[in-house]
Amino acid sequence: MEKQLRKLTELIGFRYFLIVVLILTGSLQFAFMYGNVKGVTYDFKPLQLAPETVRSTKTIEDTYKTQQEREKAANAVAPVYQFSEDVAKQRAAIVTSLFDYVLEVKKDVEKSKEPVPNVDQVAQLRKKFESIDSDQMPIIFTDSQLEGLLIQSEADLTRTSTQLSKLVQEYLQKSIRAENVYAAQNDFETKIRGQRGYPDRIYNTVVLIGRTSIIENETINEEQTKIRKEQAKESIEPTRILQGQIIVQEGQIIDNEAFRQLELLGMVSNKASLKPIAGLIILIFLQMMFMFILFERWEADEHKKRNALLVTSIVYTLSVVLMKFISLVSGGFDVTVAFLFPTALATMLVRLLANERAAVLITVMTAASAGVIFQEGYSSVMQMEITLYIIFGGFASIFFMRSVEKRSHILHAVGVIGLVNIAFIAFYLLMTQSSYGLSELLFYFIAAMLSALLSGALTMGLLPFFESAFGLLSSLRLIELSNPNHPLLKKLLMEAPGTYHHSVMVANLAEAACEEIGADGLLARVGCYYHDIGKTKRPAFFIENQMSGNNPHDSLPPETSAEIIIAHTTDGAEMLKRYKMPQEIIDIALQHHGTSLLKFFLYKAKEEGKDFDEAKFRYPxxxxxxxxxxxxxVADSVEAAVRSMKEPNAEKIHKLVRAIIDDRVQDHQFDECDISIKELKCIERVLCETLNGIFHSRIEYPKADK
Structure with a gap:
């Protein structure tokens, strides 16, 4: 896509490309906002006198009334209960199982020939009881109760088990609903106490087991109940407002019901005229005009302006789409759902991917469009509280994202945006002078924080996609790449420390010069860090890494030496590609020597009497x-040359810098970039000033007497 866009802008020119993009953006915006401003028949308000009789212009279902009648019919349907005969058998079986467990453990007690059960036997019985699902038999027996069960005779236990389980099964033959369980348990306890034959020591334990065995056996059949409710709803015919039906008579007060019907018919938004549509067109025209001026006057290369324009237009269009979606789903709520809109999303993305001026403009544009999209019946032009809400949130992100050095700084900005959102909502709630319930207040303050969190989360989530799709390199990404812990920079430091130091020095020079002429200083700095990464392939062949004084080029033919030196640009580009580095950094690695000539090795070859094609000694x-x-x-050559100079001073440095720049110009190395002679003079001045600061003369301190 990058290549196609480049061809298109080269074909029609950036200005016409800008116009086409803005026309498309404006058209999409109009399509999404038209429904919010289209003309309607009447401009009524609740509780005013109707100036004329209003009749329905069409037949339409009154969904609110229909739903009311259907809910009323559904609520009148009695629940369908279902009796379960299996409950009686299940509960009786559980009772039998409990006593069977007692009998099993009792055999161990009898084998031990001890007068009373020991602790292990009680624990064994408890473990068996716990194997029964606690939902089916939620009883926690005491050690005394368990011991009492174990000391009973086998005959007593068998009789008690049979008698109690039979009584449980018989009692659960009658229906018991959830609301009657407690009364049934009391009644069942009375029946137990009315029977004889239960051993005195375990009488209360038997009562406890019996009460717990009584549960509901007649439950609501949710499926059948739902079916009957649906049938009741379907039996209600839809309530319709018929065409020609009188909604309100002339001179009659338009009550809430009449006003609701007028809203349903789409007859009470604004006056039925083309004025609102014309106003929307003017608003969009103003917005697109300011975008045109911004990008037309932006002094940057067309490639950068084109990508920034596309990102800004797409982000703005996505914001309009998101606002439209929220406005469509907000109709059924009593609160202002629009406060959930991420106020700083568009601002943060444009600030990171384009520039601050574009971010300010997009904030105002988004706020104005939001005011129209979220406009409600009681707002004459736009919803001003939403407009101001987005402006304050967006500006907060601009002010607190001036220096984004890592992604956590976005989260810090999110916190500030959340506080600003809360402060504005507090202003809004106080100014309305209305009473709000706790749930409404909670919603508004949660909405304020969610708006800020969504702004940050979506910004961090969408940022890589825009960077990848349009080949953009944000300042955030550049600062991450400048981290010395990056694997390539660590590799450079460990394998070619001289080159690493050289790269840092060149970065200082290049950044200062770029900022002076209005270029991207941060890109230049980071590009310098990686521009010589290819030297790590053969670090010993580059003089800054030759610590021992041995130069391997002394024993190599000049053409071989030239081939090794020249290869560091392509080697570096390949290495950067493997690490998926941004294209701008790769381009700097390839372009920082241009097609310049390796004069030293060319002259060496000539001195040896060899006749070589000059092209073999030029960078590709x-x-x-x-x-x-x-x-x-320029900075790369200047730094290396000044570093090798003996006793550098301001005059020598100035002559050297001028000579290197003049040589580049004479060699046509700057023919393919839009740098001017005036800018080259600025670069020369800044480089000299910076180098004089680095290589300034130092005071010679007297030697201490021994």
């Missing part, structure tokens, strides 16, 4: 395509 290029690459190419 391409030549610098951007101002940043041009500045880096």
């Amino acid at each position: 290029g391409p030549k610098p395509q951007t101002k940043e690459a041009a500045v880096i190419s």
Whole structure:
């Protein structure tokens, strides 16, 4: 897509490309906002006198009335209960199982020939009881109760088990509903106490087991009840407002019911005219005009402006779509759902992917569009509270994202945005002078925080997609790449420390020069960190890494040496590609030497009497395509040359810098980038100032007497 867009802008020019993008953006915005401003028949308000008789212009179902009648019919349907005969058998079986467990453990007691059960036997019985699902028999027996069961005779236990389980099964033959369980348990306890034959020591335990065995056996059949309710709803005919039906008579007060019907018919938004549509067109025209001025006057290369334009337009359109979606689903709520809209989403994305001026403009545009989209019947033009809400949230993100050094700073900005949102909502609630319930207040303050959290989360989530789709390199990404812990920078430091130091020095020079001429200083700095990464393939062949004084080029033919030196640009580009580095960084690695000539090895070859094609001693290029690459190419050569200079001073440095720049110009290395002679003079001045600061003369301190 990047190549196609580049071809398109080259074919029609950036200005016409800008116009086409803005027309498409404006058209999409109009399509989404038309429904909010289209003309209607009447401009009524509740509780005013109707100036004329209003009749329905069409037949339409009154869904509210229909739903009311259907809910009323459904609520009148009695629940369908279902009796379960299996409950009686199940509960009786559980009672039998309990006493069977007692009998099993009792055999161990009899084998031990002890007068009373020991602790292990009581624990064994408890474990068996716990094997029964606690939902079926939620009883926690005491050690005394368990011991009492174990000391009973086998005959007593068998008789008690049979008698109690039979009584449980007989009692559960009658229906017991959930609300009657407690009364049934009391009644069952009375029946137990009326029977004889239960041993005195376990009498209360038997009562406890019996009460717990009584549960509900007649439950609501949810499926059948639901079917009957649905049948009751379906039996109600839809309530309709018929065409020609009188909604309100002339001179009659438009009560809430009449007003609701007028709203349902779409007859009470604004006056039925083309004025609102014309107003919307003017609003969109103003917004697109300011975007045109912003990008037309932006002094940057067309590639950067084109991508920033596309990102800004897409982000703005997505914001309008999101607002439209929220407005469509907010109709059934008593609270203002629009406060959930992520106020700073568009602002943060545009701020990171384009620039701050575009972020300010997109904030105002988004706020204005939100005011129209979320406009309700009582708002004459736009919903001002939503407009101001987005403006305050968006501006808060701009002010607190001025220096984004890592992704956590976005989260810090989110916290501030949340506080600003809460403060504005507090202002809104106080100014309305209405009484709000706890649930409404809770909603509004949760909405304020959710708006801020969504702004940050969606920004961090969408940022990589925009960077990847449009080949954009945000300042956030650049700062992450400048971290010395990056694997490539660690590799450079460990394997080629001299080159690492050289890269840092070049970065300082290039950043200062780029900022002076209005280029991207941060991109230049980060590009310098990686521009010589290819030297890590053969670090010993580059003089800054030759600590021992041995130069391997002394024993190599000049053409071989040239081939090794030249290869570091392509080697570096391949290495950067493997690490999936941004294209801008790869381009700097390829372009920082352009097609310049390795004069030293060419002259060495000539001194040896060899006749070689000069092209073999030139870098493959391409030549610098951007101002940043041009500045880096000069800074790279200047730093290396000044570092090798003996006793550098301001005059020597100035002559050297001028000579290197003039050589680049004479060699046509800057023919393919839009750098001017005036900017080259600025670069020369800044480089000299910076180098003088680095290589300034130092005071010679007297040696201490021994």
